[in-house]
Amino acid sequence: MSTSKTEPGLSAEYVRYRGGLRRRRLLVLAIQVALVVLVLALWEWLPRAHLVNPLLTSYPSALWPTFVDLLVNGHLLAHTGATMVEALVGFVLSMAIGIGVASALWWSETVYRVLDPFLVVANAMPKIALVPIFYIWLGPRSSIYGIAIAIAVFSTIIMIYAGFRGIDPNKIKLARTFGASRRQVLAKVVLPGSVPTLIAALKMTAGLVLVGVVVGEFQSADAGLGYLIVNGSQMFKMNVVMTSVTLLAVLSCLIYLAVHFIEKALARRYV
Amino acid sequence: MLAAAGAGEGARAAIELEAVGLRYFTPDAEIEAVSGISLQVQAGEFVSLIGPSGCGKSSLLSLIAGIQAPTAGRILIDGREVTGPNPRVGYMLQQDYLFEWRSILDNCLLGAEIQGLPLGEARERALHLLSQCGLGEFARRYPRELSGGMRQRAALVRTLVTAPDVVLLDEPFSALDAQTRLAISDDIVDILKRERKTIVLVTHDIGEAISMTDRVVVLGRRPGHIKSEHRIHFAAGTGRPTPLQARAMPEFNAYFQALWKELDVHVED
Numbered sequence: 001m002s003t004s005k006t007e008p009g010l011s012a013e014y015v016r017y018r019g020g021l022r023r024r025r026l027l028v029l030a031i032q033v034a035l036v037v038l039v040l041a042l043w044e045w046l047p048r049a050h051l052v053n054p055l056l057t058s059y060p061s062a063l064w065p066t067f068v069d070l071l072v073n074g075h076l077l078a079h080t081g082a083t084m085v086e087a088l089v090g091f092v093l094s095m096a097i098g099i100g101v102a103s104a105l106w107w108s109e110t111v112y113r114v115l116d117p118f119l120v121v122a123n124a125m126p127k128i129a130l131v132p133i134f135y136i137w138l139g140p141r142s143s144i145y146g147i148a149i150a151i152a153v154f155s156t157i158i159m160i161y162a163g164f165r166g167i168d169p170n171k172i173k174l175a176r177t178f179g180a181s182r183r184q185v186l187a188k189v190v191l192p193g194s195v196p197t198l199i200a201a202l203k204m205t206a207g208l209v210l211v212g213v214v215v216g217e218f219q220s221a222d223a224g225l226g227y228l229i230v231n232g233s234q235m236f237k238m239n240v241v242m243t244s245v246t247l248l249a250v251l252s253c254l255i256y257l258a259v260h261f262i263e264k265a266l267a268r269r270y271v
Numbered sequence: 272m273l274a275a276a277g278a279g280e281g282a283r284a285a286i287e288l289e290a291v292g293l294r295y296f297t298p299d300a301e302i303e304a305v306s307g308i309s310l311q312v313q314a315g316e317f318v319s320l321i322g323p324s325g326c327g328k329s330s331l332l333s334l335i336a337g338i339q340a341p342t343a344g345r346i347l348i349d350g351r352e353v354t355g356p357n358p359r360v361g362y363m364l365q366q367d368y369l370f371e372w373r374s375i376l377d378n379c380l381l382g383a384e385i386q387g388l389p390l391g392e393a394r395e396r397a398l399h400l401l402s403q404c405g406l407g408e409f410a411r412r413y414p415r416e417l418s419g420g421m422r423q424r425a426a427l428v429r430t431l432v433t434a435p436d437v438v439l440l441d442e443p444f445s446a447l448d449a450q451t452r453l454a455i456s457d458d459i460v461d462i463l464k465r466e467r468k469t470i471v472l473v474t475h476d477i478g479e480a481i482s483m484t485d486r487v488v489v490l491g492r493r494p495g496h497i498k499s500e501h502r503i504h505f506a507a508g509t510g511r512p513t514p515l516q517a518r519a520m521p522e523f524n525a526y527f528q529a530l531w532k533e534l535d536v537h538v539e540d
Binding site for chain 2: 168170171173174175176177178179180184188189192193195269
């Protein structure tokens with residue numbers, strides 16, 4: 001368990017084996033970096049060489065001035081911030097509703113049986129069709145949250161509930177031998193035992209909510225990256241569109257890193 | 272808790288089963304698991320139930336533990352009818368079912384948390400019991416860091432932390448390999464005897480039943496019923512031999528032959 005690198009007793013074969021592991025890790029990382037560089041280089045070179053129309057694709061070096069201009073004159077920070085806040089609020093609400101409804105389904109078999117077909121249909125339903133309705137019902141601001149939650153929450157509920165059902169019934173029996181109430185079983189066995197599922201749900205929900213937020217902004221917002229994208233494309237300002245899309249990619253990376261961090265912090269106890 | 276304290280010296284519990292029956296219902300069938308079981312276990316006695324699979328021996332433990340209600344007859348612990356899970360009864364399952372997200376110590380405190388016992392005292396008791404089981408240094412470790420035998424001992428500590436007077440053991444060694452099993456049964460019998468518990472062990476291992484318990488109750492199948500009872504007595508030495516010693520005694524083989532015939536083991540499809 002506690003072998004350190006400086007330990008003198010390591011055999012030559014073992015040192016070689018570990019060197020091999022390290023080399024493979026570095027190789028994978030190098031290829032990943034190279035892929036990103038390659039895509040950026042092609043994106044820069046193809047439009048400049050007029051092999052593709054730069055009006056349609058723009059190119060990275062042209063984005064920088066746009067980025068700076070938007071930052072200084074176009075409230076880019078405010079737009080990015082708006083999208084981030086919407087995504088965060090939508091995410092927290094979706095997870096809270098997901099855990100709450102999944103708990104209710106777990107609590108009562110009857111509630112589950114009643115709601116199951118509706119959940120399946122609601123999950124399959126293309127929620128994007130609801131965007132105009134939400135706009136009319138909820139207004140320009142709230143409809144963004146509405147659509148973000150509508151897109152994410154059903155999958156979240158179904159996934160978390162499946163995790164709850166997957167808890168070993170003998171662990172529940174064990175708690176019951178100590179006289180645990182249903183609430184105690186939920187709090188001490190089912191919820192903590194579902195942490196791996198909750199992390200998986202976290203990842204999925206974060207992605208779906210971001211989709212919902214951007215779609216919601218397409219329809220209704222006067223702020224946010226989705227708004228910038230629609231607005232930019234209507235005026236054929238591809239630089240603005242591409243800058244916004246790049247920022248969304250950066251935002252996705254940040255979410256990935258955040259979830260990864262949470263996962264690592266918790267996973268140590270769930271092997 | 273007050274009632275238990277009031278019982279004083281007689282705190283060791285006796286178990287009585289009066290014509291107990293249990294039927295399961297499924298949409299397509301009704302299954303009679305056990306029927307007409309009458310059995311008394313004295314305070315401080317160590318009784319084993321053996322029988323083929325499907326004889327309802329585990330169901331009987333669930334009934335005594337109060338996590339299932341009998342469909343006929345009644346069960347009494349110290350004269351009081353069992354109507355639900357009872358803090359005086361501890362139940363050790365076939366596997367340890369330690370929660371992987373809790374440290375060994377926190378696992379051992381599960382029952383105390385659920386029953387709302389003072390956690391400071393429970394923690395002290397758990398640490399004391401863990402060190403008695405040779406797990407003192409592992410209190411802060413996580414279940415995956417322990418071997419199967421250590422995990423099962425931790426499960427025993429978890430059962431004992433709530434200080435039950437009755438301990439039910441449901442094939443608690445069946446998940447362990449043969450050597451570990453012998454070593455652990457010695458340890459566990461030793462601790463349970465020292466704690467002066469009333470114990471019911473369910474097993475399908477004849478040797479385990481003879482070497483560990485005072486009385487062996489043989490159950491027959493479908494519906495589960497009592498076929499016979501055998502009081503186990505070893506003449507040699509002072510007091511009861513440990514399970515490992517018991518296996519080397521002449522009486523062991525005699526009991527083994529008798530119980531083997533009684534169980535009427537034959538290979539079935």
